[in-house]
Amino acid sequence: MKSKATSFDIAHMAGVSQSTVSRALSDSPLVNQETRERIKKIAQELNYKVDKNASNLRRQHSQTLALLLFEDPTNDDSLINPFFISMLASITKATATAGYDLLVSFQNMNDDWHNLYEDTNKADGLILLGYGSYTDYEYKLSQLEEQGTRFLRWGAPDKKHPGVSIGSDNEIGGYLMGQHLVSLGHKRFAFLGEANVGAPEFLGRLRGLKRAMSEASLDTTGVAQADAISTEAAGFEAAQRLMQQYSSPSDFPDAIFCASDLIAMGCIRALRSQGMNVPEDIAVVGYDNIQISQFATPPLTTVLQDTLLAGELLVSNLLKLIRNETVEDMLMKPQLVVRESCGCKLKP
Amino acid sequence: MKSKATSFDIAHMAGVSQSTVSRALSDSPLVNQETRERIKKIAQELNYKVDKNASNLRRQHSQTLALLLFEDPTNDDSLINPFFISMLASITKATATAGYDLLVSFQNMNDDWHNLYEDTNKADGLILLGYGSYTDYEYKLSQLEEQGTRFLRWGAPDKKHPGVSIGSDNEIGGYLMGQHLVSLGHKRFAFLGEANVGAPEFLGRLRGLKRAMSEASLDTTGVAQADAISTEAAGFEAAQRLMQQYSSPSDFPDAIFCASDLIAMGCIRALRSQGMNVPEDIAVVGYDNIQISQFATPPLTTVLQDTLLAGELLVSNLLKLIRNETVEDMLMKPQLVVRESCGCKLKP
DNA sequence: CTGAAAGCGCTTACAG
DNA sequence: CTGAAAGCGCTTACAG
Structure with missing residues (x-):
């Protein structure tokens, strides 16, 4: 393992000064075209690469x-x-x-x-x-x-x-989804995902949903909610907790808006384990349009960023x-x- | 935005030489403990950090x-x-x-x-x-x-x-899976995934499967195969191509060994779209144990690396x-x- | 334990 | 167009 070539080695071989080598390799217009080409050829043969540490130190930035x-x-x-x-x-x-x-x-x-x-x-x-x-x-x-x-x-x-x-814009994302859900005839909604100041993204999505509901004259006070961080497992658990908030299946919401696709997938699994079908019995939507959302069963309606x-x-x-x-x-x-x-x- | 402090600034403030600053900051035993502490305190106050470019250049490695x-x-x-x-x-x-x-x-x-x-x-x-x-x-x-x-x-x-x-060890992975499948009573197999020299991992998995079959005295020449790179979509298409290789559903394999979980998920979707159920009608297994494999319907049997x-x-x-x-x-x-x-x- | 000095490999004014 | 020289901010023998 021979030690690496420096610009001085190139300079020596090309019969020019080291400054010229540096200029040639950085395509400075100051150097003669023929000289530049000669230098570049030698550099390539020696597999020379500018030392970034030295270059960065000198230029005071790291690229x-x-x-x-x-x-x-x-x-x-x-x-x-x-x-x-x-x-x-x-x-x-x-x-x-x-x-x-x-x-x-x-x-x-x-x-x-x-x-x-x-x-x-x-x-x-x-x-x-x-x-x-x-x-x-x-x-x-x-x-x-x-x-x-x-x-x-x-x-x-x-x-x-x-x-x-x-x-x-999470508020708009939630709004678009809310509008769509409303247009489909859904009236009662639940939201799965943390809804507190620590999760401004999720909060924005929920706010958008409620705006769409308000515009359709739906009562937003009845939106059930259960906390979940953005994982499948959290979505599963949150859906179970959500269901317990209802005294009877007839009270179940028409649609569950999940704050992320991962949550939605967990939610669907939880519903299924309770014998419910999505979307026949209840609609579930997500957010993010992650890779697998299109391959989920059923394929997820979601919001793309x-x-x-x-x-x-x-x-x-x-x-x-x-x-x-x-x-x-x-x-x-x-x-x-x-x-x-x-x-x-x-x-x- | 004031320019960053250097070790000389610290040295000046501490009333020592720059070398001593450098030593103190790198916890050299050569420097007096009290001096070291004084220097460190000043460095912290000035939010001084060693310039990596300079340090790397000098030490000839980049960490x-x-x-x-x-x-x-x-x-x-x-x-x-x-x-x-x-x-x-x-x-x-x-x-x-x-x-x-x-x-x-x-x-x-x-x-x-x-x-x-x-x-x-x-x-x-x-x-x-x-x-x-x-x-x-x-x-x-x-x-x-x-x-x-x-x-x-x-x-x-x-x-x-x-x-x-x-x-x-892909060969062992395939072998473990093959053994398991055989122990379950499956006899006829198909393999989904590229099986050529360009995909040595997949090839190894297939080889392992066949070894397990051989040990169980099953004929390995009948293993159907269809190429697929490691995506859900490729798995879907490959499964469709695979099915066309069989003249009638009664010829279908008992189990499909997919070279990756992603392929397996596509395969399951394809089978389902043809009205087949996994695993009731046909077993499908994957490889990799990716995050979502446990949440797939049905949860995927797979190999963990x-x-x-x-x-x-x-x-x-x-x-x-x-x-x-x-x-x-x-x-x-x-x-x-x-x-x-x-x-x-x-x-x- | 401490300091003065060399040098890592470049880029870029400065002088020609 | 080219070269000699300074200097980026460190680390580390060397000398004390």
């Missing part, structure tokens, strides 16, 4: 972005939210397209965050990706801001929090921040995906 | 690992194999535990691989994670080896390929390689997970 994934602490590793995975994939892609590298780290919100990368000049900027409220972490966010760290947050814009955020676009926006806006351009909060509009679990094939 | 994920080119981003996701999570965790950072990149096997990180000193070693054969990439692997790049490959050990690999352990082994062995220790190929033993889709609740 890499860091992604901090905050998973619900109750989840174990195997249960990474599929929605995050799509985001991970699209962020990775967008980062590479922009010529940056990506450092990935799964963080616990309660962790020390020592590895914030930007502190150590390992990354030029941070993307924070997690469900839930950032309320508990305001101090950390303020600290980031104070240090001049460039970061972007996935989630609902919230003027109370430091930093810029890009998110999907454009993760591809989201990843691109996150990356391009972080890059803007790094270039010291101003960036505004953004809210993306989600889209309804109608399949079978809402009962639309049966009731209209 | 980071790179993960190159090779996805089946036919898949789009949203369809990342769930098995890979578990591996990603466990590798991330193991890397962090070892005090390293992780660079992640989704690569197309056909790409140029310019970002190999190790070339550019951005990473100390590489983990290659992908399904399928490395045959087409032997040249690139040799090149890696030639350059002295430390890398480890997930997959079946293959003496023909350069580098060390860590993998799961310990991704947590796999991630840890990949990281710890790569670290050994980096320390110039010798590392041997490893094969992990998979485990049978019996649920309902094999018909075990019904036939025994």
